[in-house]
């Protein structure tokens with residue numbers, strides 16, 4: 372729990388990012404106690420939506436729908452406490468610069484960010500406004516920095532070393548305590564015009580009215596969802612968490628977690644952990660309760676084990692900064708990888724020669740979801756069979772995944788590409804074997820139509836000099 376001083380600030384600015392919840396939010400509780408007035412904002416940075424040389428856009432319509440629904444729901448919760456979530460689109464530094472000049476807040480609160488793009492505006496504002504207090508906390512992590520047995524710069528190079536140190540220092544993960552949502556919040560500042568005369572910053576519902584609900588219809592048109600789209604809000608997350616631990620799935624998690632499909636084979640908590648409507652502490656508290664009721668075994672422990680992977684990658688991103696996004700990763704090892712457009716398009720559209728890869732990519736493209744095993748298989752294929760630059764795959768995952776998390780995504784891609792935390796220097800999955808092990812009857816391939824687009828044995832329709840290759844492709 373963070374230290375607090377009651378109402379010491381006239382005005383605080385609370386900048387929501389990937390912490391879109393009211394429950395189990397120590398930073399929010401602190402802000403609510405310290406400030407007489409609070410302004411809540413969410414900023415959509417153009418950097419995180421527009422394209423680059425790898426992808427046309429970094430956020431799919433489905434991801435955008437998921438985010439928007441989450442923001443609306445958070446706004447409803449804030450409204451119940453006589454507050455409002457304000458929304459702005461633009462460079463965070465420029466928007467906040469203007470707001471700080473105008474409103475002169477005493478303090479700014481934000482969940483700790485781990486990657487360079489997200490950290491940058493915070494650092495810039497800190498140096499530009501030395502008289503404003505900037506307060507952040509690791510509300511999306513299991514452990515606060517002072518609870519870790521090492522400083523970030525001394526994070527071990529492998530997950531196993533990290534896990535051993537953590538388990539020695541903090542063995543009782545099941546004792547996690549969840550913090551209640553604040554029962555009330557300080558009111559918004561009177562200077563903020565609720566009618567929306569400040570174009571940069573609008574209450575979420577007014578922004579929605581301005582968009583004419585296009586944010587949701589676009590998503591529905593672009594994706595052919597086979598099941599209802601999942602909701603990103605705090606109540607859905609809490610209900611799902613509860614439903615999972617009502618079953619006995621946790622007692623079998625280790626045996627089922629590698630499945631390509633199926634209800635409760637893995638926890639499916641990741642979309643809510645990624646947008647922060649669920650905290651890892653809430654998961655651990657529910658897990659602890661389950662263990663006390665039904666007993667602890669290797670499977671129940673393994674849920675914590677996987678959450679530690681997430682924790683590791685958060686710290687890994689903090690430690691390695693921009694190296695997270697570089698071709699040579701953290702190893703600086705020379706690697707090859709081209710940007711062959713036709714191969715990338717085949718991978719994305721599920722028309723490679725590999726039905727299992729195609730099925731996975733079809734699922735990802737149309738739903739924004741994919742199992743961990745599926746991610747490993749398609750990543751390995753992109754790197755090893757298609758010999759593409761692994762960052763093209765990582766950016767495509769960023770665009771599509773509803774659970775996109777900068778640290779987990781880029782850390783896992785580096786791991787498979789052999790330029791990250793893998794002591795075995797990369798993973799090359801045998802696609803035939805994977806199919807035999809994880810889809811022996813071909814049900815998954817049939818469900819996601821992995822056979823339909825398969826292009827035979829030849830990947831390229833033209834050679835390096837742009838001449839058609841001699842064996843024609845089937846599609």
Ligand SMILES: Cc1cc2nc3c(=O)[nH]c(=O)nc-3n(C[C@H](O)[C@H](O)[C@H](O)COP(=O)(O)OP(=O)(O)OC[C@H]3O[C@@H](n4cnc5c(N)ncnc54)[C@H](O)[C@@H]3O)c2cc1C
Pocket residue numbers: 628637638639640641642644645674677678679680681682684741742743744746747750768772774775776777779780781783784787
């Ligand atoms: C190439 C690649 C890219 C990935 N990109 C992301 C991403 O953008 N966002 C994301 O949350 N996960 C990512 N993962 C990790 C993992 O695939 C997902 O966390 C997992 O599939 C989510 O499903 P689940 O909630 O059912 O996981 P479970 O198996 O139930 O695990 C429980 C929780 O532990 C965490 N976790 C599990 N495995 C990992 C892992 N390998 N790395 C980090 N955390 C893990 C997740 O928070 C997950 O919700 C990626 C993995 C690969 C191989």
